[in-house]
Amino acid sequence: MIRLRPYQPEDWPSLWAILEPVFRAGETYAVPRDISEQDAHRLWVELPRAVRVAVDDGGRLTGSYTLKANQPGPGDHVCNCGYLVAEDARGQGVAGEMCEDSLTLARQLGFVAMQYNLVVASNETAIRLWQNHGFEIVGTLPRAFRHPELGPLDAHVMYRLL
Numbered sequence: 001m002i003r004l005r006p007y008q009p010e011d012w013p014s015l016w017a018i019l020e021p022v023f024r025a026g027e028t029y030a031v032p033r034d035i036s037e038q039d040a041h042r043l044w045v046e047l048p049r050a051v052r053v054a055v056d057d058g059g060r061l062t063g064s065y066t067l068k069a070n071q072p073g074p075g076d077h078v079c080n081c082g083y084l085v086a087e088d089a090r091g092q093g094v095a096g097e098m099c100e101d102s103l104t105l106a107r108q109l110g111f112v113a114m115q116y117n118l119v120v121a122s123n124e125t126a127i128r129l130w131q132n133h134g135f136e137i138v139g140t141l142p143r144a145f146r147h148p149e150l151g152p153l154d155a156h157v158m159y160r161l162l
Contacts, residue, residue, distance in 0.1 A: 002094055004101045007051035007064065012041065014061035015053065018086045019044060026148045028123050029082070033148070044082075050105060054085075054094050062089035065098045067105060070115050079111040095126070099133045106162055113161045120145045121154040135160040 007015070019040055026033040031043065045051055048066035056062050063085040070080040081102045085094045106114055116135065119127055127137075135158040143152035 001057050002097045003055050004052050004097065005055065007045060007053050011053055011061055015064055018064065018084055022084055028120055030118050030145065052101060054098055062086045063094040063098055065102050067102055077111060078113045078115050079106045080115055080117060095129055103162060111162060113159060116158040118145060119156040119158050121156060122147060122150055130158050
């Protein structure tokens with residue numbers, strides 16, 4: 001059973017343990033692979049409007065998502081989310097639960113749509129998952145992501161009205 005709750009400061013060591021390998025791998029997030037822990041904290045915890053964590057029955061943190069306005073001013077009615085799941089918790093429905101929770105939270109916060117700005121084309125599992133949750137690919141950015149092993153890859157913009 002997965003429980004979602006707001007991030008608490010004491011979650012940081014466990015959350016960093018999930019974030020760091022994903023950021024260092026450089027395969028799905030457009031962040032510097034050598035991002036410092038301080039900069040990662042600012043990016044994931046301080047800047048977003050909401051941060052939630054997924055916790056398993058034993059209280060272990062298994063994932064997290066951030067929710068923020070995609071753009072300021074006239075674009076602030078559309079939100080953007082980022083999701084991460086611990087490697088050993090993948091394939092257990094954590095990302096899907098977080099997606100559903102984020103859609104609900106986004107509505108509660110007054111957003112009218114959600115947009116993913118850079119879904120790497122090689123991340124086929126995520127693309128299928130987001131499509132199963134009502135997102136559509138509304139554009140493809142040719143060679144917009146520099147994958148460390150596969151080289152330049154297309155990235156999709158995915159969108160869903162709430």
